[in-house]
Amino acid sequence: MTPYEHYEVEDFMQDEFFIEWVLHPSENSNAFWSGWLMHNPDRQPVLERARAIVSSITVKPVARELADTEVRSIIDHVRLNGFKTEQPVPTIKISRTGWFQAAAVILICFTAALLIYRQVNVKHVLSQTNNEYIQVSNQSNQSKLVRMNDGSLAVLHPASVLRYPSRFNGSSRNVYLSGEAFFEVHKNPRKPFLVHSQNMITRVLGTSFTVRAFKNENAFKVIVNTGKVMVYADKQQAHKINAKSVMLLPNQEVTFDHNQIVLKKDTLQTPLLLSKEVATHKFTFNNAPLSQIIARLNEAYAIHIVYDQERLGNQTLTASLSDLPLDEKVKLICKAINAQCSFDGGQIKILNP
Known part of the structure; x- marks a missing residue:
C-alpha cells in the first residue's frame, strides 16, 4: 500500500494517481480520497497545498500550434522568473496537435511550481534536509541497544541494520529495518511510529513488539508484546479504500509472505514474557x-x-x-x-x- 499518510507536497505532485484525481476526478477516485481524508484529517493541509499547485497548471486548446520560438521563450521565462513567488504559474494555450510542445511545457510548469513551493517553504525543507539519519549495523553475535531521541528503544539483533533520523520531525516517526529488532515505542498519539521493513510496514502509537524481516527470507514476521499494532504490505493495491491490513493485539503475530503478498494472523500458544x-x-x-x-x-x-x-x-x-x-x-x-x-x-x- 502506498503510504500516503507520510507524503509531503512534493511526493503528492509526483504521484500519478493523485494527479489524475485532481485533473480528472472520477467517482472511484473521489471516494478513495474522501475516505483517506476521514482517516487522516491531520494530512489535509498538505494534500490541499499539493492539490492547489497541480490545479493551477492548466492546458487550453486553441487553433494553432506553438512555434519553437514560443516554446523557447516560455522555457527562458521560467528559468529567469521561476523562483519569484509573487508571479503565478502561467496558463499555456496550445493546440491539440501540438502535444510534443504541450508535454514539454507541462514539464516546465511542474518544475516551476515545485521550485516556487520550495522557496515558500524553505525553512521546512531545510529542517528536513539537515535532519541527518543515523544507521546502526549489528555485526556482532549479541543484540545491541539503540536509544532514539523520542525515548523509544530498539534491541537490534545480530546481522541487522536500523536507520532512523536524529530528530523525528513531521507528523510521524519513521524508521527503517533490515533484519530483526524488538521495539519499545514511547507513546505519542500525535506522532505514529512506523517501522519500514522490506515490503512491510508496522504502525504503532506506543507499544512493544518484534519485527523480523531479513532480505533472504521468504516470510517476514511481527509479534506483539503490548498494545496494538497495525501491519500492512506496501505492495498491496494502493487505491482501494478498504485495503487489507492486520490489527494485532498482545500475544498475536502476523506472518507476511512477500512473494504472494499474504498476511496471516495467529495467536501465540505461549504468552510472551513481556506481555x-x-x-x-x-x-x-x-x-x-x-x-x-x-x-x-x-x-x-x-x-x-x-x-x-x-x-x-x-x-x-x-x-x-x-x-x-x-x-x-x-x-x-x-x-x-x-x-x-x-x-x-x-x-x-x-x-x-
Whole structure:
C-alpha cells in the first residue's frame, strides 16, 4: 500500500494517481480520497497545498500550434522568473496537435511550481534536509541497544541494520529495518511510529513488539508484546479504500509472505514474557537477588547486561518492573542498589557502586 499518510507536497505532485484525481476526478477516485481524508484529517493541509499547485497548471486548446520560438521563450521565462513567488504559474494555450510542445511545457510548469513551493517553504525543507539519519549495523553475535531521541528503544539483533533520523520531525516517526529488532515505542498519539521493513510496514502509537524481516527470507514476521499494532504490505493495491491490513493485539503475530503478498494472523500458544499478564508476575520481585533479575531481563529482551556478578549478584531487590520500558527498569535497579548504569556503545552496563 502506498503510504500516503507520510507524503509531503512534493511526493503528492509526483504521484500519478493523485494527479489524475485532481485533473480528472472520477467517482472511484473521489471516494478513495474522501475516505483517506476521514482517516487522516491531520494530512489535509498538505494534500490541499499539493492539490492547489497541480490545479493551477492548466492546458487550453486553441487553433494553432506553438512555434519553437514560443516554446523557447516560455522555457527562458521560467528559468529567469521561476523562483519569484509573487508571479503565478502561467496558463499555456496550445493546440491539440501540438502535444510534443504541450508535454514539454507541462514539464516546465511542474518544475516551476515545485521550485516556487520550495522557496515558500524553505525553512521546512531545510529542517528536513539537515535532519541527518543515523544507521546502526549489528555485526556482532549479541543484540545491541539503540536509544532514539523520542525515548523509544530498539534491541537490534545480530546481522541487522536500523536507520532512523536524529530528530523525528513531521507528523510521524519513521524508521527503517533490515533484519530483526524488538521495539519499545514511547507513546505519542500525535506522532505514529512506523517501522519500514522490506515490503512491510508496522504502525504503532506506543507499544512493544518484534519485527523480523531479513532480505533472504521468504516470510517476514511481527509479534506483539503490548498494545496494538497495525501491519500492512506496501505492495498491496494502493487505491482501494478498504485495503487489507492486520490489527494485532498482545500475544498475536502476523506472518507476511512477500512473494504472494499474504498476511496471516495467529495467536501465540505461549504468552510472551513481556506481555502484561505474564510480566505482572515475572517482573514483580520480592527480595530477589540481582542475578535473578538480570537473568530475567536478558531472557525477555534477548540482550546481555554487563555487570559484576561476583560483587553485585547477591544484592536483593523488592520492586515491580512490569510497566516500565527497559531503560527505566535498569535505572530503577541501579538506584535501588546505589549503582550507576551506562547505555553507551549499544550495551547496557551496571557499574559497581
